[in-house]
Amino acid sequence: MKAIPLWKRASLLLAAPVAALIFSILMSSIVLVLSGSSPLRAYADMFEHASRLETMIDILNRATPLYIAGVAAAIGFRMNLFNIGVEGQYLLAAIVAAHLGAMVTLTPVLHVTFIMLVAMVVGAAYSGFAGLLKVTRGVNEVISTIMLNAIAISGLVAYLVRLWQAGGAIDPGSAQQVGTTPIPESGLLPDLNVVVEGLFRELRQGKELTGVLLVAILVGVGYHVLVNRTRFGFDLRASGINPFAANVGGVPPKRMVVAAMALSGAIAGLVGLSEIMHIGFFPANPIKGLGFTGIAVALLGRNHPLGIVFAALIFAFLDVSSGVLQFTGAASREIVVIMQGVIILAAVVAYEIARRAREKEEARAAAEAMVAV
Amino acid sequence: MALAIELIGITKRFPGVVANDHVELKVEEGEIHAICGENGAGKSTLMKVLYWMLQADEGTMNVFGQEVRFASPTEAIGAGIGMVHQHFMLADQLTVLENVILGAEPVHALGLIDFDEAKDHLKKVAESYGLFIDPDDLVEELEVGERQRVEIIKVLYRGAKILILDEPTAVLVPQEVEELFRNMRDLKKDGATILFIDHKLDEVLAIADTITVLRQGQSVATVKPDQVTAQDLAELMVGSELPTPETTESTVRDEVALEVSGLTVIDQDERVIVDDVSFRVRRGEVLGIAGVEGNGQTELIEAVIGTSPAARGIVTLNGADVTRATVRHRREQGIGYIPQDRHREGLLLPAPLWENAALGHQTQQPFSKGIWMDRQGARQRTEDIRREFDVRTPDVDVPAHALSGGNQQKLIVGREMMAEPSVLLAAHPTRGIDVGAQAAVWEDIKAARRAGMATLLVSADLDELIGLSDTIVVMLRGRIVATLDPATVTPRDLGAFMTGATSAGAA
Ligand SMILES: Nc1ncnc2c1ncn2[C@@H]1O[C@H](COP(=O)(O)OP(=O)(O)OP(=O)(O)O)[C@@H](O)[C@H]1O
Numbered sequence: 013m014k015a016i017p018l019w020k021r022a023s024l025l026l027a028a029p030v031a032a033l034i035f036s037i038l039m040s041s042i043v044l045v046l047s048g049s050s051p052l053r054a055y056a057d058m059f060e061h062a063s064r065l066e067t068m069i070d071i072l073n074r075a076t077p078l079y080i081a082g083v084a085a086a087i088g089f090r091m092n093l094f095n096i097g098v099e100g101q102y103l104l105a106a107i108v109a110a111h112l113g114a115m116v117t118l119t120p121v122l123h124v125t126f127i128m129l130v131a132m133v134v135g136a137a138y139s140g141f142a143g144l145l146k147v148t149r150g151v152n153e154v155i156s157t158i159m160l161n162a163i164a165i166s167g168l169v170a171y172l173v174r175l176w177q178a179g180g181a182i183d184p185g186s187a188q189q190v191g192t193t194p195i196p197e198s199g200l201l202p203d204l205n206v207v208v209e210g211l212f213r214e215l216r217q218g219k220e221l222t223g224v225l226l227v228a229i230l231v232g233v234g235y236h237v238l239v240n241r242t243r244f245g246f247d248l249r250a251s252g253i254n255p256f257a258a259n260v261g262g263v264p265p266k267r268m269v270v271a272a273m274a275l276s277g278a279i280a281g282l283v284g285l286s287e288i289m290h291i292g293f294f295p296a297n298p299i300k301g302l303g304f305t306g307i308a309v310a311l312l313g314r315n316h317p318l319g320i321v322f323a324a325l326i327f328a329f330l331d332v333s334s335g336v337l338q339f340t341g342a343a344s345r346e347i348v349v350i351m352q353g354v355i356i357l358a359a360v361v362a363y364e365i366a367r368r369a370r371e372k373e374e375a376r377a378a379a380e381a382m383v384a385v
Numbered sequence: 386m387a388l389a390i391e392l393i394g395i396t397k398r399f400p401g402v403v404a405n406d407h408v409e410l411k412v413e414e415g416e417i418h419a420i421c422g423e424n425g426a427g428k429s430t431l432m433k434v435l436y437w438m439l440q441a442d443e444g445t446m447n448v449f450g451q452e453v454r455f456a457s458p459t460e461a462i463g464a465g466i467g468m469v470h471q472h473f474m475l476a477d478q479l480t481v482l483e484n485v486i487l488g489a490e491p492v493h494a495l496g497l498i499d500f501d502e503a504k505d506h507l508k509k510v511a512e513s514y515g516l517f518i519d520p521d522d523l524v525e526e527l528e529v530g531e532r533q534r535v536e537i538i539k540v541l542y543r544g545a546k547i548l549i550l551d552e553p554t555a556v557l558v559p560q561e562v563e564e565l566f567r568n569m570r571d572l573k574k575d576g577a578t579i580l581f582i583d584h585k586l587d588e589v590l591a592i593a594d595t596i597t598v599l600r601q602g603q604s605v606a607t608v609k610p611d612q613v614t615a616q617d618l619a620e621l622m623v624g625s626e627l628p629t630p631e632t633t634e635s636t637v638r639d640e641v642a643l644e645v646s647g648l649t650v651i652d653q654d655e656r657v658i659v660d661d662v663s664f665r666v667r668r669g670e671v672l673g674i675a676g677v678e679g680n681g682q683t684e685l686i687e688a689v690i691g692t693s694p695a696a697r698g699i700v701t702l703n704g705a706d707v708t709r710a711t712v713r714h715r716r717e718q719g720i721g722y723i724p725q726d727r728h729r730e731g732l733l734l735p736a737p738l739w740e741n742a743a744l745g746h747q748t749q750q751p752f753s754k755g756i757w758m759d760r761q762g763a764r765q766r767t768e769d770i771r772r773e774f775d776v777r778t779p780d781v782d783v784p785a786h787a788l789s790g791g792n793q794q795k796l797i798v799g800r801e802m803m804a805e806p807s808v809l810l811a812a813h814p815t816r817g818i819d820v821g822a823q824a825a826v827w828e829d830i831k832a833a834r835r836a837g838m839a840t841l842l843v844s845a846d847l848d849e850l851i852g853l854s855d856t857i858v859v860m861l862r863g864r865i866v867a868t869l870d871p872a873t874v875t876p877r878d879l880g881a882f883m884t885g886a887t888s889a890g891a892a
């Protein structure tokens with residue numbers, strides 16, 4: 013609202029995530045002290061490590077798929093749809109895309125586009141199916157996506173990995189890994205080391221900044237434009253805010269549910285790119301959990317295109333730090349999982365408190381107070 | 386007589402608006418006190434301040450002679466102040482009893498809710514005030530008047546001695562208004578003090594003991610009903626004359642804009658809600674539908690706009706069969722829609738006004754170009770609506786919930802009228818709009834009618850119905866039971882048809 017000064021709006025907006033962060037640092041400190049470690053040493057190790065260029069690259073590489081997963085979840089949230097299925101969607105999409113990507117011969121740009129399209133189509137179809145179940149059979153999407161996750165992860169993906177297994181990898185860094193047939197060079201996104209090295213210095217330890225970062229940026233911009241600038245985005249938000257009014261306003265409710273789920277799934281399909289583009293195939297032991305973390309990232313980032321950037325960076329930082337803690341022995345790595353959990357809980361509470369404060373600020377406490385009566 | 390409430394110098398500001406500006410209000414114990422004023426004059430705000438849903442920026446408040454300062458409505462209730470909101474706040478899926486005790490449940494020693502005790506208490510409260518309702522009914526099955534009774538019982542159940550009713554009559558038909566007024570008089574006899582807001586000045590004059598008028602946030606007068614006429618009141622409120630709706634010469638043309646034949650709507654429980662209804666609305670014609678709420682008018686309108694499917698029958702729009710068409714298609718073909726419940730179906734409350742102005746028209750100029758929203762065009766149009774329909778707001782970027790009830794309604798009316806629909810479905814188009822703005826809306830509808838707009842009008846306001854319609858049909862239990870000529874019918878006759886007391890073909 014215009015009448016509230018910008019600084020006040022900004023501070024109200026930022027107060028919640030910052031408070032959540034501080035609270036979770038406090039909680040983690042308590043846990044650290046209880047478990048006999050020094051919180052100060054642990055934090056010092058984490059930050060010291062994170063200030064190195066190589067670690068920053070690790071963090072960016074991890075934040076990239078988390079961001080994409082966060083946007084995927086956020087698209088559903090915008091319409092009050094809970095797409096728990098990002099996890100299964102990205103794994104299934106990744107293996108199919110890796111397999112088909114290895115089977116075709118195309119020119120570089122086309123090849124990459126082809127792989128991305130396959131991933132998006134698979135993700136969209138798998139997620140859209142949950143949407144269809146909702147509008148035709150009334151199955152809640154939370155339930156259907158949880159079941160579809162189980163089918164995808166321990167069923168389809170496990171089966172396809174064995175079916176499409178190709179003995180060994182050509183990637184020198186992971187020679188002993190097994191997975192699908194490697195994708196030819198033309199199907200891989202180049203790394204962005206040139207950019208990093210141009211800006212800073214040469215990267216050591218064979219680190220590479222993933223080219224999928226560009227895809228993530230495109231996804232973020234596309235998400236913003238879609239939601240805030242297009243008719244479809246308007247329909248999406250309207251349905252999320254007031255489904256009855258949207259319906260009367262000509263937004264077809266069922267079609268919107270299927271479309272939103274499919275779109276969420278299409279973006280989810282891109283999450284696995286960072287792995288297959290990096291090692292060149294879908295491994296028998298892929299990185300899991302990105303989809304679930306993505307939901308948390310969307311929650312912490314308030315479904316906002318930039319908010320999700322910060323949330324993804326924080327979660328990536330914590331993920332990478334867990335390895336550091338293990339390595340330096342400052343604390344057990346599980347502390348990081350605790351921190352991530354506490355952040356989310358604290359964020360949910362803090363956002364609620366901030367929302368109330370904002371409502372008070374804008375003098376809208378009205379409807380809220382009635383509930384309390 | 387002792388004062389139940391005394392407000393001294395109450396000021397409440399919102400961003401860009403002073404909603405209450407040093408308001409003074411004295412309410413005597415045991416009286417019925419009406420608050421009148423234009424849309425946006427600050428009536429609801431003042432009541433919310435009194436109920437401590439909002440904190441005043443300045444001023445003091447005395448209740449029964451004691452200065453009070455509460456932290457929340459819960460404390461206000463504790464001190465005997467209860468409020469029934471204009472937009473009801475009941476849980477549809479719960480029973481009357483559950484709704485009434487929600488948040489004030491009597492508890493067993495074991496920590497369980499003591500439903501028997503609650504039911505006894507509810508019955509005692511309801512009987513002593515003559516408010517009859519079955520505690521076990523589901524709220525979603527109740528009529529509006531009954532829901533309102535539940536809201537009132539809910540407040541009385543908590544021991545309220547001072548009742549605040551925000552526009553209680555807006556949703557009621559005349560018979561229900563009489564019933565409500567009877568209840569109010571009984572409550573008063575039992576010592577309750579009642580404050581209520583109402584835009585219908587004859588109602589105010591009929592029931593109030595004292596009337597306080599607000600204008601632009603200030604209390605400008607406190608009068609007794611026998612000292613003033615409705616005309617005087619209107620002048621105090623707006624400084625202009627009280628308009629009366631009257632039909633001008635007929636503008637009905639030959640072409641049929643909307644035709645409904647044999648329309649039947651069946652709900653999930655297989656009940657027939659709209660039963661074989663047929664009618665035609667020609668260009669330039671207003672067809673009024675009279676009926677007590679819950680007799681199928683809502684569902685009829687829903688079937689025409691396309692949100693509930695027709696089980697049988699045909700809907701024809703400008704010559705084309707749209708029975709199976711989507712809502713969007715019908716809208717693009719020129720149906721405008723003013724829903725009966727602005728919060729439920731009309732608005733995106735947290736979204737800015739310009740997005741609200743686009744709702745329902747987002748596929749059309751000036752709100753979008755191709756797949757893109759046209760933010761500039763939408764803002765411009767919203768400015769136009771704001772100017773032409775006198776929507777009082779600091780700017781078009783405020784969220785819809787920051788507008789007063791009547792101004793929200795004007796925004797919706799403006800949005801639909803500005804799109805120049807060929808058929809307008811209007812359910813209670815002036816509900817909650819003050820007398821001055823109401824006349825303006827009527828003028829707009831008449832002007833559009835002259836230009837050829839066909840209108841299907843549902844209204845609980847019989848004067849509005851008679852004043853605007855070219856033909857009136859009465860709906861009772863899903864059927865059209867009478868076709869009447871507004872030139873000859875009186876509100877009293879109409880009321881008799883609506884309740885089924887009179888049944889005949891035509892008057
Ligand atoms: N939550 C809010 N935020 C900002 N402004 C508000 C808010 N609530 C009310 N206002 C403004 O305060 C003024 C008074 O509003 P209020 O709701 O009290 O009017 P009212 O007299 O009840 O009008 P109506 O007859 O239309 O219901 C209006 O200008 C309105 O826009």
Ligand SMILES: [Mg+2]
Nearest residue numbers: 428429789790
């Ligand atoms: Mg009001």
